[in-house]
Amino acid sequence: MNKLVGVGLVGLGVIALSGPYISGTQAESQYHQAIEALNAQAGVEAVSESYEKGYFGADSVTRIKFDRSELDDEMPQEVRFKTHFSHGIYSVKAVSHLALDEETTASLKDILGDKPPVEIVTTVNVFGDASVVATTPNIDFTDPEMGDKISISVFEMTVDVPSDYKQVTASINWPGMKMTGADGKDLAIGQLSMTQTGSQLTDYLWTSDMVLTLDSISGLDSEQRFDLINLKMTSITEEASKGRIDSGFEMSIDSVKLNEEEFKNQKLVFSLKDLAIVEFDTLMGTFDKLEETSQITDPQQQAMAQMEQFARIGQDVTALFNKGLKIDISELFVNTPKGDVTGVLHIEQPESDTAANAGPGALLQTTKGHLSLAVPVQLLALAGPQIQQQLEGLLAQNLIVKDGDVYKTEAKLESMVININGTEMPLPPLM
Numbered sequence: 001m002n003k004l005v006g007v008g009l010v011g012l013g014v015i016a017l018s019g020p021y022i023s024g025t026q027a028e029s030q031y032h033q034a035i036e037a038l039n040a041q042a043g044v045e046a047v048s049e050s051y052e053k054g055y056f057g058a059d060s061v062t063r064i065k066f067d068r069s070e071l072d073d074e075m076p077q078e079v080r081f082k083t084h085f086s087h088g089i090y091s092v093k094a095v096s097h098l099a100l101d102e103e104t105t106a107s108l109k110d111i112l113g114d115k116p117p118v119e120i121v122t123t124v125n126v127f128g129d130a131s132v133v134a135t136t137p138n139i140d141f142t143d144p145e146m147g148d149k150i151s152i153s154v155f156e157m158t159v160d161v162p163s164d165y166k167q168v169t170a171s172i173n174w175p176g177m178k179m180t181g182a183d184g185k186d187l188a189i190g191q192l193s194m195t196q197t198g199s200q201l202t203d204y205l206w207t208s209d210m211v212l213t214l215d216s217i218s219g220l221d222s223e224q225r226f227d228l229i230n231l232k233m234t235s236i237t238e239e240a241s242k243g244r245i246d247s248g249f250e251m252s253i254d255s256v257k258l259n260e261e262e263f264k265n266q267k268l269v270f271s272l273k274d275l276a277i278v279e280f281d282t283l284m285g286t287f288d289k290l291e292e293t294s295q296i297t298d299p300q301q302q303a304m305a306q307m308e309q310f311a312r313i314g315q316d317v318t319a320l321f322n323k324g325l326k327i328d329i330s331e332l333f334v335n336t337p338k339g340d341v342t343g344v345l346h347i348e349q350p351e352s353d354t355a356a357n358a359g360p361g362a363l364l365q366t367t368k369g370h371l372s373l374a375v376p377v378q379l380l381a382l383a384g385p386q387i388q389q390q391l392e393g394l395l396a397q398n399l400i401v402k403d404g405d406v407y408k409t410e411a412k413l414e415s416m417v418i419n420i421n422g423t424e425m426p427l428p429p430l431m
Helices: 002-039 102-112 277-295 299-322 360-364 377-381 385-396
Strands: 044-053 057-066 078-087 091-098 119-125 130-136 139-142 149-152 155-161 168-174 177-180 186-189 192-200 206-221 224-241 244-258 261-276 325-336 339-349 368-376 401-403 406-414 417-420 423-426
Touching: 002 044, 002 057, 002 078, 002 091, 002 119, 102 139, 224 261, 261 277, 277 299, 299 360, 339 377, 368 377, 377 385, 377 406
Parallel strands: none
Antiparallel strands: 044 057, 057 078, 078 091, 091 119, 119 130, 130 155, 139 149, 149 177, 155 168, 168 192, 177 186, 186 206, 192 206, 206 224, 224 244, 244 261, 261 325, 325 339, 339 368, 368 406, 401 406, 406 417, 417 423
16 A cells, blocks of 8 residues: 555656646747747747746747838837746746836836736646736826826736637726826726637638627817717627528617717617638638738739739639628618618629639629618718718719708619619629
């Protein structure tokens, strides 16, 4: 019995000693894989400035540089992260912080104190399951000179990624913020929450289910007050049948208030149905190849490569639409002080074998569509003289009709003919 206990203790000792070595080796490998994955993205360059590995831990410095053309001018062109890895028996934990220069650190000292502006904690177990938690600190600051006050709650984003990628889960929780200016300007943002689950179908498509809510936004500027109450967005993407997906999006706002005028129940409902998965992936792959042409240094070769990819994009779009799909805005409602804007849109492209290689023109022969839109006359009366001139031209051509205090458009597309408010207009045969 004592021998068995001794063997068991030795076994536990081996696991305890070898566990950090195995997890540390795995962490280093995954770190360099992440660097390679970032460098595969257009407009991003990642460099490992250092990786100092010990038995129970490691420290790294990573620099990530962004293409300036991809960013707003006020955004930093590059960021650096310092990361400490802890090598456990069954898992690796990595804690990353932004590495700021001395000038920026000094400028944020009064606001943040010793707290890092962003902390990212990543945990990966031996089975490959990963959890990432990113947080920003709470801030309570009063400008001693101007008297401006700012209070920002802790922002937390969590992403759980299983090793098989079958059910990735993401969530955001932020109680909000409040800014009060000595000049009378105020801004307050209420609770923001988001949950999303997803499973990867292909390199470019995921099935997912998302709900985002924002309790409120309110602001005061130059005695003009704005209030938004209860913004909600939901989306779902799912396999409808073999080789097809359906995707839907819905957004609603309970109330928008400008001073004393209140507008209620804004809503938009959009759906995309019967999208062909294989053809969509092919199109996205061609877009990736088009982005890769930006790396070609020779201008002539780059132009030729771009022309080739643009031609393929046209072919891929034709192939995608040839498989058929449906696009709907089933509800559009915007409440305004001058009346309500309402509308619906339906576009249907049936699957067709005969037009497989005939180009967009042949596909358009089978496209069907319907549009209905109503806009209050008084709302457009607020537009400038240029818009009014364009409106008069549309009325003269019967593209818009006036029905009492509402401008309306009813349009129908079928067999290469658009019927707008009773006026038929054949489409050019080469469209």
